Amino acid sequence: MSLLLNLLGPREGFEGGLFLPDFKQATSRRPIENVVARDPLRVPLQVSRTMPTKPEVAVGDSVLRGQRIAALVGTASVSVHAPTSGRVVEIDRVWTAREGFLPCAVIEPDGRDTAAPCNRTWSEESMVLQLAEHGVIVPAPLMPAHELIRQATQAGVTDLIVSAMETEPYLTSDLRTLVEQHGRFLDMTGELADALGVHHVYFALPYRHRRVVKRVCAEAAGRHIEISPLSDRYPQCQPNLLVKTILDREVPPGGTPLDVEAVVVPLTTIRMAADAVFSDRPVTHAIVTVAGDAVEHAGTYRVPIGTSVRQLADRVGLLAPVRQAVWGGPLTGIALTRDETVISADTAAILLFSQVHATNPVPCIRCGWCVEDCPVGLDPAALVQLEPASSADEQTKAHLKTCLDCGLCSYVCPATLPLAATIHRARERFCTTSSHSSGGA
Numbered sequence: 139m140s141l142l143l144n145l146l147g148p149r150e151g152f153e154g155g156l157f158l159p160d161f162k163q164a165t166s167r168r169p170i171e172n173v174v175a176r177d178p179l180r181v182p183l184q185v186s187r188t189m190p191t192k193p194e195v196a197v198g199d200s201v202l203r204g205q206r207i208a209a210l211v212g213t214a215s216v217s218v219h220a221p222t223s224g225r226v227v228e229i230d231r232v233w234t235a236r237e238g239f240l241p242c243a244v245i246e247p248d249g250r251d252t253a254a255p256c257n258r259t260w261s262e263e264s265m266v267l268q269l270a271e272h273g274v275i276v277p278a279p280l281m282p283a284h285e286l287i288r289q290a291t292q293a294g295v296t297d298l299i300v301s302a303m304e305t306e307p308y309l310t311s312d313l314r315t316l317v318e319q320h321g322r323f324l325d326m327t328g329e330l331a332d333a334l335g336v337h338h339v340y341f342a343l344p345y346r347h348r349r350v351v352k353r354v355c356a357e358a359a360g361r362h363i364e365i366s367p368l369s370d371r372y373p374q375c376q377p378n379l380l381v382k383t384i385l386d387r388e389v390p391p392g393g394t395p396l397d398v399e400a401v402v403v404p405l406t407t408i409r410m411a412a413d414a415v416f417s418d419r420p421v422t423h424a425i426v427t428v429a430g431d432a433v434e435h436a437g438t439y440r441v442p443i444g445t446s447v448r449q450l451a452d453r454v455g456l457l458a459p460v461r462q463a464v465w466g467g468p469l470t471g472i473a474l475t476r477d478e479t480v481i482s483a484d485t486a487a488i489l490l491f492s493q494v495h496a497t498n499p500v501p502c503i504r505c506g507w508c509v510e511d512c513p514v515g516l517d518p519a520a521l522v523q524l525e526p527a528s529s530a531d532e533q534t535k536a537h538l539k540t541c542l543d544c545g546l547c548s549y550v551c552p553a554t555l556p557l558a559a560t561i562h563r564a565r566e567r568f569c570t571t572s573s574h575s576s577g578g579a
C-alpha cells in the first residue's frame with residue numbers, strides 16, 4: 139500500500155451510502171472450519187431453475203466426492219457434483235432459498251469422504267469448459283461463470299475488477315478466504331485476465347482490513363494487478379458502484395458494467411475457479427458465515443452443499459431458540475421460513491437471531507433519510523407512491539431501473555416502510571426487461 143494511500147485514506151466514488159455497524163468481530167478472526175457430512179445431504183441436481191441438467195445417478199448408486207451427479211445441458215448451465223462419498227438413497231426435491239424447490243439426490247455419507255480420481259489437465263483454451271464442467275457460478279445475479287466470460291468477451295471489455303468487498307454487516311466469507319488463500323486468488327485473477335484479454339485488472343477490497351490489504355499488495359508485486367482498497371461505505375460492493383469508484387464510468391440505467399466495457403467478478407467465483415482450474419476440484423462446498431445472536435460458535439464454515447440449515451445450526455450450536463433466520467446479508471438476504479432449506483453453491487451466510495426484527499410500517503414522516511442515503515440519487519419515498527398506479531412514464535421507469543436493490547432505503551426508514559421491496563416489485567411490473575439480469579457482469 140503506498141504512502142500516499144495511507145495519507146489520503148480509501149477511495150470513495152459515489153454520493154450517499156452509509157457506514158453500517160459491521161458485526162464481524164465474532165467471525166473475522168476465526169479460521170475457516172470444515173463441516174463434515176454425517177447426516178444425509180439433499181444435494182440440488184441443478185443450481186437454478188434456468189440451468190437445466192441431466193441427472194447421472196439413480197437410487198442405490200455409490201458416489202465419490204467430486205463425482206459428477208448431473209451433467210450440464212446446453213451452454214447456459216453447469217454440472218453438479220457429489221459433496222462427499224456415499225450412497226444415493228432417494229431422488230426427491232429440495233427447498234432452496236432463492237430458487238424454491240429443485241430436484242435433488244439424497245446422499246447418505248459413508249463417513250470416508252473418498253475423493254473421485256483427479257484425471258483432467260487444463261490449458262488456457264479449455265478453461266471456460268473447465269469452469270462449466272466443475273460447476274463454477276457467479277452468485278449474484280446467479281449465472282454460470284463461463285456465461286459471464288462469454289458475455290464479457292463479446293462486449294469487448296477492457297477492464298476486469300475482482301471484488302472482495304463485503305460491505306454488508308456480519309459477512310466475512312470473502313475476508314477469511316482472502317486471508318487464507320490470497321496468492322492463489324491473484325494467480326486465478328491473472329489467468330482470467332488473460333482469457334478475457336483485458337488491459338487493466340483491479341482487485342477491490344475494503345480499506346478497513348488494512349493488514350489484509352498489505353498482504354495482498356505484497357503478493358501482487360510484479361503482477362499486473364492494481365490493488366484498490368476502497369471505503370466500505372455500504373453499498374460499495376454493488377458492481378455498478380465499483381465501476382464508478384474505480385474507473386469513473388457511469389453505468390446507464392438498467393445497465394451492467396459490460397455496457398461500459400468492464401466486468402466485475404466476485405471473489406467467490408475466483409475461489410471456485412481456482413479450485414477447478416488449479417486443483418481439478420469441482421464446486422461441492424460453500425464458504426458460509428454463520429452468525430447472529432442465537433449462534434454459539436459463530437464463524438466461517440466450509441459446508442457441504444445439500445446440508446440443511448437445521449443440520450448447520452446443530453453443528454454450530456445454539457444459545458437460544460431461533461426466531462428469525464436469514465439467508466445472505468441482513469440488507470439483501472432472504473428471510474427463511476423453512477429450516478430444511480439447504481446450503482447451495484451461492485450461499486454466503488446464514489444468520490440466526492433470537493429476536494424477530496419487527497416492522498410496523500406507519501405513514502412516511504418526510505424525514506428525507508432514504509433520499510439522502512440512496513447511493514444512486516433516487517427518491518425512494520416518491521417511487522413507492524407508484525404502487526397503485528397502472529402505468530409509469532419513461533423517466534420513472536429509468537429511475538426504477540437505476541435502483542440497485544441494495545436495501546439501504548428500507549434499512550434507514552424510521553417509518554419501517556418496505557421501500558426496497560416495493561421498488562423491486564414496481565420495476566418488475568413496469569419495466570419489461572429486468573435491470574439486473576446480469577448485474578454482476
Ligand code: SF4
Binds near residue numbers: 511544
Ligand atoms: S434499494 Fe434502490 S432506492 Fe433503495 S437505497 Fe438502494 S438503490 Fe436507492
Ligand code: SF4
Binds near residue numbers: 501505506552555557
Ligand atoms: S426514510 Fe421513510 S419516513 Fe423518511 S422520507 Fe423516506 S420513506 Fe419517508
